[in-house]
Amino acid sequence: MIEIKNLHKSYKMGSNSLHVLKGIDFSVEEGELVAIMGSSGSGKSTLLNILGMLDELDEGSYDLDGVPIKNLNETKAANYRNKFLGFVFQSFNLINYKNAMENVALPLYYQKMVRKERQEKALKYLDQVGLKEWATHLPSELSGGQKQRVAIARAMVGEPKVLLADEPTGALDSKTSYEVMDLIQKINDKGNTILIVTHESDIADMCKRIVHLKDGVILEDKKVEQVRASEYV
Amino acid sequence: MFSKDRWKEILEVMSSNLLRTIATAFGVFWGISILIILLSAGKGLENGIRQDFGDIATNTMFMWTRATTKAHEGLPKGRRFNFKIEDVQSINDNVPNLRFISPRNQLGGFNGGNNVVKGLNAGAYNVYGDYPEIINQDPMTITSGRFLNHNDINEKRKIAIIGQGVKSELYDKEEEVLGTYIKIQGVNFLVVGTYKKKSNDGDGEEGQKEIFVPFTSFSQAFNMGNNVGWMAITAHDGTSITSVKEKIVNIVKQNRKVHPDDTRAVGYFDLYEQFNRVESLFGALTFIAYFVGVLVLLSGIIGVSNIMLIVVKERTKEIGIRRALGESPRSIKLQIIMESIFLTIISGMTGIIFGALFIYGVNALLDSVGPVDMFLNPSVSLGVVLSALLILIISGLLAGFIPANSAIKVKPIEALRAE
Numbered sequence: 001m002i003e004i005k006n007l008h009k010s011y012k013m014g015s016n017s018l019h020v021l022k023g024i025d026f027s028v029e030e031g032e033l034v035a036i037m038g039s040s041g042s043g044k045s046t047l048l049n050i051l052g053m054l055d056e057l058d059e060g061s062y063d064l065d066g067v068p069i070k071n072l073n074e075t076k077a078a079n080y081r082n083k084f085l086g087f088v089f090q091s092f093n094l095i096n097y098k099n100a101m102e103n104v105a106l107p108l109y110y111q112k113m114v115r116k117e118r119q120e121k122a123l124k125y126l127d128q129v130g131l132k133e134w135a136t137h138l139p140s141e142l143s144g145g146q147k148q149r150v151a152i153a154r155a156m157v158g159e160p161k162v163l164l165a166d167e168p169t170g171a172l173d174s175k176t177s178y179e180v181m182d183l184i185q186k187i188n189d190k191g192n193t194i195l196i197v198t199h200e201s202d203i204a205d206m207c208k209r210i211v212h213l214k215d216g217v218i219l220e221d222k223k224v225e226q227v228r229a230s231e232y233v
Numbered sequence: 234m235f236s237k238d239r240w241k242e243i244l245e246v247m248s249s250n251l252l253r254t255i256a257t258a259f260g261v262f263w264g265i266s267i268l269i270i271l272l273s274a275g276k277g278l279e280n281g282i283r284q285d286f287g288d289i290a291t292n293t294m295f296m297w298t299r300a301t302t303k304a305h306e307g308l309p310k311g312r313r314f315n316f317k318i319e320d321v322q323s324i325n326d327n328v329p330n331l332r333f334i335s336p337r338n339q340l341g342g343f344n345g346g347n348n349v350v351k352g353l354n355a356g357a358y359n360v361y362g363d364y365p366e367i368i369n370q371d372p373m374t375i376t377s378g379r380f381l382n383h384n385d386i387n388e389k390r391k392i393a394i395i396g397q398g399v400k401s402e403l404y405d406k407e408e409e410v411l412g413t414y415i416k417i418q419g420v421n422f423l424v425v426g427t428y429k430k431k432s433n434d435g436d437g438e439e440g441q442k443e444i445f446v447p448f449t450s451f452s453q454a455f456n457m458g459n460n461v462g463w464m465a466i467t468a469h470d471g472t473s474i475t476s477v478k479e480k481i482v483n484i485v486k487q488n489r490k491v492h493p494d495d496t497r498a499v500g501y502f503d504l505y506e507q508f509n510r511v512e513s514l515f516g517a518l519t520f521i522a523y524f525v526g527v528l529v530l531l532s533g534i535i536g537v538s539n540i541m542l543i544v545v546k547e548r549t550k551e552i553g554i555r556r557a558l559g560e561s562p563r564s565i566k567l568q569i570i571m572e573s574i575f576l577t578i579i580s581g582m583t584g585i586i587f588g589a590l591f592i593y594g595v596n597a598l599l600d601s602v603g604p605v606d607m608f609l610n611p612s613v614s615l616g617v618v619l620s621a622l623l624i625l626i627i628s629g630l631l632a633g634f635i636p637a638n639s640a641i642k643v644k645p646i647e648a649l650r651a652e
Contacts, residue, residue: 054646082559110559
């Protein structure tokens with residue numbers, strides 16, 4: 001599904017440049033649930049941004065489901081993001097003047113789906129995350145866990161090839177974290193490919209594979225026995 | 234292009250900071266109001282001045298004789314001469330597209346002594362020998378009886394049409410006017426009609442104190458022979474009298490044996506030229522109104538642009554989210570520009586409505602206090618409103634352009650990081 005070879009990325013900071021990713025080789029099969037771990041500054045967010053086509057790589061290659069991702073202009077990148085990827089962020093990033101359903105329907109709007117279909121589909125996904133009754137509520141009226149579930153519904157509504165989650169539980173207490181992880185595991189159970197960036201080991205243990213990053217290189221890449229989040233809920 | 238969601242979003246964004254939206258809209262509102270009010274004030278002035286010209290056929294010249302200043306064909310300089318009635322035919326034959334040629338003879342005038350007597354009353358009035366067409370060139374309203382006609386001319390009837398001023402001075406209040414006789418320099422004329430002229434300013438009173446009699450009977454009664462003292466010549470619409478006046482003057486010069494280079498022998502007044510001068514003044518007024526109005530509007534537009542920049546800045550994170558979710562840069566740009574145009578048009582329309590109400594108020598005031606000199610019925614035409622609307626759309630586009638570009642210049646990753 002994801003095929004990365006010899007990935008380099010550096011940022012220019014004034015006169016000196018910061019080499020963040022130093023040659024990463026990494027691949028993900030369909031249906032995997034991968035945790036990318038590392039301390040801050042290890043390059044894990046940068047890697048996720050490149051995977052999410054939010055940032056460009058300097059060197060190396062990146063194929064997503066057989067499609068080479070390179071030389072994208074903004075319009076094309078937006079189109080690929082919309083078709084291939086779903087995003088979940090630490091700070092939820094819901095649009096605060098749109099209600100839950102409208103937030104979920106947003107990616108479909110960019111796919112130019114007609115309004116009625118969009119709403120039906122958004123409601124279906126909200127139902128899957130257990131928030132159908134909250135469809136008309138604004139994000140400010142939702143709890144953190146609910147917001148993240150709306151965000152997950154929004155990420156999944158476009159039926160992406162890969163779900164990218166950047167510290168999805170970073171802003172949540174442990175109980176709601178596990179609820180969110182439970183949801184993510186269930187989505188993964190249906191065969192969706194998911195990548196999670198986290199620095200919490202208990203969250204990482206709930207994935208099927210853990211990749212440790214340190215100083216821009218992969219330190220360790222191992223399959224683990226998945227801990228079901230439902231045990232904690 | 235119409236998308237319910239897009240409009241919903243525009244309204245949401247506009248109403249999320251209502252006070253700021255209104256404050257921003259006020260700039261455009263004010264600009265367009267000023268533009269509309271200035272234009273209508275210009276129009277009011279134009280209407281007022283046009284009314285002073287009244288229904289006078291403006292494509293008209295007046296022509297009279299003076300003493301010659303050059304000797305010609307054995308005739309001395311300083312010679313006094315008159316037009317002859319044949320000149321009318323000769324002008325008509327040689328100059329195409331003339332509508333009316335009205336020759337006129339005149340008695341009385343400034344500081345003249347009493348020349349008209351009715352019973353025990355007497356007065357000094359301008360008495361004109363005229364052709365019926367003069368009523369088209371020097372418009373008047375017949376208040377009773379009739380005006381001259383061609384039978385009067387042919388049969389040299391001794392009849393007269395008198396003005397309201399003459400009537401009030403020579404007749405008692407309740408006295409019947411039609412069918413009575415007045416004595417003009419000792420010759421009796423039957424009064425068959427009375428007229429009233431639209432009073433314009435100071436000349437108004439003088440205009441009511443005139444007496445019109447048929448040209449032919451006038452010539453006979455007062456021994457004018459074939460002489461013509463004065464002519465009013467009107468050209469058809471589409472031919473300006475200014476363009477043919479040289480030709481007309483040259484014809485009469487030739488007929489009257491005046492040296493072709495004698496510029497002072499024939500006097501004339503070109504009403505059309507004067508009128509055009511005033512017309513160009515109106516043009517200048519309109520230009521100034523647009524100039525000032527558009528400049529005021531421009532400051533409003535800059536305000537809109539400024540606020541849109543701030544809005545974009547505020548929404549940087551939101552724009553980042555949208556782009557991460559796959560909204561194309563073009564769609565974001567379109568959204569910002571539409572917001573800008575929407576804001577401009579809504580506030581502009583309000584401005585147009587306000588301007589229109591203001592004009593309506595001024596008109597109501599004018600109606601209640603009566604007519605004001607040189608100002609009448611200020612108004613704006615549909616064309617002006619449409620062009621104002623066009624200006625608004627273009628300016629909204631311009632106002633949104635810079636913010637829209639700055640919105641998509643930010644990389645989605647940076648936009649997402651923004652707090």
